[in-house]
Amino acid sequence: MADSGGPPSGESLLFLTDDQLRKAIEAMFFAYRGFTADPDRILSEKGYGRAHHRAVHFINRSPGTTVNNLLSILGVTKQSLNRVLRTLISDGLVESRVGKQDKRERHLFLTEPGEVLERALSDAQRDRMRSAFRRAGPDAVSGFRQVLEAMMDADTARHYKRLKEGGA
Amino acid sequence: MADSGGPPSGESLLFLTDDQLRKAIEAMFFAYRGFTADPDRILSEKGYGRAHHRAVHFINRSPGTTVNNLLSILGVTKQSLNRVLRTLISDGLVESRVGKQDKRERHLFLTEPGEVLERALSDAQRDRMRSAFRRAGPDAVSGFRQVLEAMMDADTARHYKRLKEGGA
DNA sequence: CTTGGAATGTCAACAAGGCTGACATAATGT
DNA sequence: ACATTATGTCAGCCTTGTTGACATTCCAAG
Incomplete structure (x- = not known):
């Protein structure tokens, strides 16, 4: 089950x-479906979706980040992100401070309740990741990590590495 | 870069x-964004989306599969799947034969043009996967495969394994 | 200093693709 | 005969992507 079924694996050129x-x-x-399943459950209870999760995750990750910066990490249009941010702000989970x-520029921060939600989401996702790693x-x-990194687009990998090093 | 940055890795209990x-x-x-990027480009040129890709992939994978079976693999509602199948059938990429x-039951098959599209999509996706594996x-x-398998929901893993063995 | 662009963010409207609910049809099984 | 199963369809809703239009702010060139 570890091996895919046969011939390969020694040489540098894979079969x-x-x-x-x-x-x-x-x-x-x-x-990926499993990966998102637990957060999705929590989110739908509160009337949010994956887009909200992503915003909350990266704001928590880099407090004070600007909308523009978040945009380039998430790879969506500013209008799309803005809709999500608007609801998060009006629900009091995110605070937006003028630069x-x-x-x-608007600098984005999680409020206390925002941090609570972020914690719930990331705890659920970490639990699954941890259990997968253990098994x-x-x-x-x-x-696992090496293949994932090699699968990213070059631009995306830049963002990923910046985050990876910044947060170590 | 191979190692995540420190302490762990020997024992059975991971740090x-x-x-x-x-x-x-x-x-x-x-x-995952990289994983879907290449097919997404091809699909959007032809006016399709990821939902069409998934249908085409699994029909190719199990020719003659029924709608119900596809439903349980994809984990969407029949209305959702039906919308996609309707366009694929009327565009002549998929054929639906009465059991x-x-x-x-309706058994689903790719037509000649359907196979052409499937090939284009899976070639693109395989190329990226192959290059990631090589690197x-x-x-x-x-x-990589072990962690992914451990991350799936139990139900999902059943589908995955059935496909994995069936296609070996 | 003013003025024209560039950057940033907001609002509006549309499309894809999920969802639920209700209902029709045909075939099967009891 | 009747309930169940498999499929399809219509209607309507939601999230989240898109583009277009527009306001505000900044900066640099004249």
């Missing part, structure tokens, strides 16, 4: 059959 | 900090 790749593609699809240097074993973990 | 888990969560988010044993190295590949 990757279309069939193995197809299994990996399906695994990615099904796993001191540049008054065009897969220590060696699997680094392989 | 998983919240910080490491958070990085893995972000990696999953960013990687011989049970005439209530990550042989040892990473099995770890």
Whole structure:
């Protein structure tokens, strides 16, 4: 079950059959569903969606970040993000402060209740990730991360690495 | 870069900090975007979306599958799936044949043009997966799959394994 | 200093693709 | 005969993506 079913694995040039790749593609699809399932449940109880989760996650991650910065991380249009931010702000989960240097900018922060929601979401998601890591074993973990990093777009990987180092 | 940054990895109980888990969560988010980016481009040129991709993928995977079966794999409502199938059928990419044993069932098949689209989509996605595997190295590949499998919901994993074995 | 762009953020309207609910039809099973 | 199953369809709602139009703020060139 660890090995995909046969010949490969020694050399530096992998013997990757279309069939193995197809299994990996399906695994990615099904796993992502599991990955989002727990937060989705919590969110839908409160009338929010994945877009809210993403905003809350990255605001928590980089408090004081600007709308523009969040935009480039999330890869959506500012109008799309704005709708989400508007509800989060009016619900009192996010605070938006006008920039001191540049008054065009808005700096975003989680409020106390915002942090509570963020905690609930990330706890649920971390629990699943932790349990997956435990079941897969220590060696699997680094392989997992390496493949994921290699799968990102170049631009995306830049964001990822900036976050990765900033938060260490 | 291979190692996540420190202490862990020998024992059976992993030393998983919240910080490491958070990085893995972000990696999953960013990687999934890369994973869908290439097919998304192809699809949007033809006026389709991810929902069409999923249908085409699993019909190709299990030709003659029924609507009900597809439903349980995709985890959406029949109304949702039906909207997608309707366009694929009327565009001549999918054929729906009444069942011989049970005439209530519709068995789904890709037409010639349907297979062409499927090939384009899966080629693009496989190319990215293959390149990610190559860059990550042989040892990473099995770890990747193990973690993904451990991340799925139990029900989902059933579908996944049935497909995995059926297609080997 | 003024003025024209560039950057930033907001509002409005539309589309895709989820969802629920209600209902029709046909075939099956009891 | 009747209940159940498999499928399809209509209507309406929600989230979340899109584009277009517009206000505000900043900055730099004249």
